[in-house]
Amino acid sequence: MHSIPSGPDLDYDPPAISLLEGLNELERELLITYFGEETKELKSLPWEYVAKKVYLPRHN
Numbered sequence: 199m200h201s202i203p204s205g206p207d208l209d210y211d212p213p214a215i216s217l218l219e220g221l222n223e224l225e226r227e228l229l230i231t232y233f234g235e236e237t238k239e240l241k242s243l244p245w246e247y248v249a250k251k252v253y254l255p256r257h258n
Contacts, residue, residue, distance in 0.1 A: 226242075
C-alpha cells in the first residue's frame with residue numbers, strides 16, 4: 199500500500215463550473231440561442247436576490 203500514490207486533495211474540490219471563464223456572457227448567449235433576441239433585455243440577478251426580487255413581488 200505504501201507504493202500507491204495518494205489521491206487528490208479532497209479539501210480542495212471546486213465545482214466544475216469554475217473551469218469556465220466568462221460565465222455571465224455564456225449564460226446570456228445560451229438564453230439568446232434558446233429563447234431569442236428578446237432575452238437581451240433581461241437583467242442579470244445574483245441567486246441570493248431571486249426570492250426577494252422575483253418571487254416576493256408577484257405575491258404582493
